[in-house]
Amino acid sequence: MQQYRQWCSVPKVDSSSSADCLLQYGIRPESVIIYGQSIGTVPSVDLASRYESAAVILHSPLTSGMRVAFPDTKKTYCFDAFPNIDKISKVTSPVLLIHGTEDEVIDFSHGLALYERCQHPVEPLWVEGAGHNDVELYGQYLERLKQFVAHELVNV
DSSP states (O other), X not given: OHHHHHXXXXXXXXXXXXXXXXXXXXXXXXXXXXXXXXXXHHHHHHHHHHSOOSEEEEXXXXXXXXXXXXXXXXXXXXXXXXXXXXXXXXXXXXXXXXXXXXXXXXXXXXXXXXXXXXXXXXXXXXXXXXXXXXXXXXXXXXXXXXXXXXIIGGGO
């Protein structure tokens, strides 16, 4: 970790410092695809809401921590550290959402809610019968990723 900090000349490692490091070394934002899975969608959405990128892929995303723990929650509280639902509308890049319809950890409704609030959603992948930890085992997962990266992003 110390070597990474010295190499990038940033005092801490988080999503912002990672993005700053890429910029420092001349990596253009349109060359970066931000990918987050499950709780990893939180820093991904946060980063994408503040930095440009070629695209964002959210795999089994959550709307907010409180909404996962307490499904009847309708608003974001100040102590909810994971407010994807409030940040997703600030993402200006194309967003691909992937979610299993039988997700037992983060309900499928979270993926739908985020999709509805995206500025630039692309055709999502709702994997019929998939749960939280097996979406990538379905053939359409890799096919959708290939289609998105190889064909849809070149036209954006």
